[in-house]
Amino acid sequence: MLAEIDVAIIGAGVIGLATAGEIAQRKTEVFVFEKNHSFGLETSSRHSEVIHAGIYYPEDSLKTKLCVAGKSLLYELCEKHNIAYKKTGKIIVAVDENKISWLEELCEQGRQNGVDDLVLLSRMELKKLEPNIEARAGLLSPSSGILDSYTLLKFLYSQAREKGVEFAFGTEVVGIEKMGAKYRVEIRDREGISAFISRVVINAAGLNSDRIARLAGIDVAKAGYRLHYCKGEYFSLSSKYRNLVSRLIYPTPEQAGHGIHVTPGLDGRVRLGPDARYVEAIDYGVDETQGEAFYNSAKRFLPHLELEDLAPESAGIRPKLQGPGEGFRDFVITHEEKAGFHGLINLIGIESPGLTAAPAIARYVGRMAAELFD
Ligand SMILES: Cc1cc2nc3c(=O)[nH]c(=O)nc-3n(C[C@H](O)[C@H](O)[C@H](O)COP(=O)(O)OP(=O)(O)OC[C@H]3O[C@@H](n4cnc5c(N)ncnc54)[C@H](O)[C@@H]3O)c2cc1C
Numbered sequence: 001m002l003a004e005i006d007v008a009i010i011g012a013g014v015i016g017l018a019t020a021g022e023i024a025q026r027k028t029e030v031f032v033f034e035k036n037h038s039f040g041l042e043t044s045s046r047h048s049e050v051i052h053a054g055i056y057y058p059e060d061s062l063k064t065k066l067c068v069a070g071k072s073l074l075y076e077l078c079e080k081h082n083i084a085y086k087k088t089g090k091i092i093v094a095v096d097e098n099k100i101s102w103l104e105e106l107c108e109q110g111r112q113n114g115v116d117d118l119v120l121l122s123r124m125e126l127k128k129l130e131p132n133i134e135a136r137a138g139l140l141s142p143s144s145g146i147l148d149s150y151t152l153l154k155f156l157y158s159q160a161r162e163k164g165v166e167f168a169f170g171t172e173v174v175g176i177e178k179m180g181a182k183y184r185v186e187i188r189d190r191e192g193i194s195a196f197i198s199r200v201v202i203n204a205a206g207l208n209s210d211r212i213a214r215l216a217g218i219d220v221a222k223a224g225y226r227l228h229y230c231k232g233e234y235f236s237l238s239s240k241y242r243n244l245v246s247r248l249i250y251p252t253p254e255q256a257g258h259g260i261h262v263t264p265g266l267d268g269r270v271r272l273g274p275d276a277r278y279v280e281a282i283d284y285g286v287d288e289t290q291g292e293a294f295y296n297s298a299k300r301f302l303p304h305l306e307l308e309d310l311a312p313e314s315a316g317i318r319p320k321l322q323g324p325g326e327g328f329r330d331f332v333i334t335h336e337e338k339a340g341f342h343g344l345i346n347l348i349g350i351e352s353p354g355l356t357a358a359p360a361i362a363r364y365v366g367r368m369a370a371e372l373f374d
Helices: 014-024 062-080 097-112 123-129 149-162 206-216 288-299 354-373
Strands: 004-010 030-033 090-094 119-122 137-141 145-147 166-168 172-179 182-189 192-203 228-237 248-251 261-264 270-273 277-279 310-320 332-335 344-348
Touching (some): 004 014, 004 182, 014 030, 014 354, 062 145, 062 149, 062 354, 090 097, 090 123, 097 119, 097 137, 119 123, 123 137, 145 149, 149 166, 172 192, 172 206, 192 206, 192 354, 206 310, 206 344, 228 288, 270 288, 270 310, 288 310, 344 354
Parallel strands (some): 004 030, 004 192, 030 166, 090 248, 192 344
Antiparallel strands (some): 090 137, 172 182, 182 192, 228 277, 228 310, 261 270, 332 344
C-alpha cells in the first residue's frame, strides 16, 4: 500500500517555503518536493531583491492586493527575525517631458491601490534627493525597499522545518493522478521512481507550474495557464559607483518589465537591470553584447555612466502568463474545484512582485488549504 500524506507542495522557492510554513501551523502533515538539491535555486534567487510598494497593477488584482499586504508582512518579518533590509524608497523617473503625465497617472493608480505615501517630485526636488540622477520629474515611493533574500529563504526554510515540514530535495514530481478524493503523486529521485498518496497537492513549481497543472490533468490551453519565459539580465557597475544613489531608481516601465533600473545593494554595490526579453528555453547565461543597450538605457538618467564600468552579472526568468505584446495578466492562485480537481491548488504566473507578495500569498493559500481540512 502507498504511503499517505495530507499536503504535497511542489517547489521550494520562496512561495513553496512560505506556504509550507503557513500550512504546517495547523498541525497538517506537509511535504515539500524540490527537484534541485536545495531550496531557492531558481527564480527566487535571481531577481532584484526589491520590496515593491504595489503601485503598478490594477486596484482589484491579486498582484496589487498581495503585494501591498505582503510588503507590510515582509518588513515585519525582516525586523523581527533579523533579516537584513533597508526601506530605501524608490524614485520612478521621467526622462522626457512627455512621460510626466504618465507619472501623474501612476501616482493616482498607486493611491487607488492603497499606497498612500507617494510624492510627485519636480526636477529640483529630485536633484536634491539624488544628485547623480538627471530627469525631468520623479515619483517617490518611500515604502519601497531592498532585502537580503537569501537570508529570507533560509529563515522560511528553518521555520518550516521547525513546524514539522518534511523536505525531499533532489526529488522531481513526474506524475499526478486523481484517485477519488485524493492524488497519486509520482516522484523521481536518486533511487528511481516511486509514488505516494496526498489529500492536497499545491503546485508552486514556478517556471514549471503550467506543466505540473497539465500533469494533473488540467487543460492548460483552455484554462489560459501556458507560461511564456521572459528573461531579465543584470549588469553590475564598477566599485566607483558604490553609493551612487541612495534609492532605487526606475525609469518609466517598458512593455514586459519595469524598465532597466538602478538597484543599490545592501552593501552599497550598484546593479543595472533587468531587461526583458522573451525566450524559448531556460538559460541563465548573461549575453555580454547586451551591455551597450543597458548603457544606453541607463545613460538617459545617469549622465556620468561609462560603458566600461558595466560587467555582466546574473539573469533570471519571469514565468509570464502574457505573451509578447499581450495585456495585463494577474497571478493565478486557484483551488481547481470547478475544473473537477478538488484538493489541487495551482499557483501559476508568479512573476514580480512575487517575492514581496510571498508572505501574503502563503496566508491566502493557507486559508484555501484550511477549508479543505475543515
Ligand atoms: C528578473 C526578475 C526580477 C524580479 N525582481 C523581483 C523583485 O525585485 N521583487 C519581487 O517582489 N519580485 C521579483 N521577481 C519575482 C520573484 O522573483 C518571483 O515571483 C518569485 O521568486 C517566485 O517564486 P516561486 O517560488 O514561485 O518560484 P521558484 O523560485 O522558481 O520556485 C519554484 C521551484 O519549483 C521547483 N520545481 C519545478 N518543477 C518541479 C518538479 N516537477 N518537481 C519538484 N520541484 C519542481 C523548481 O526547481 C523551483 O525551485 C523577479 C523575478 C525575475 C525573474
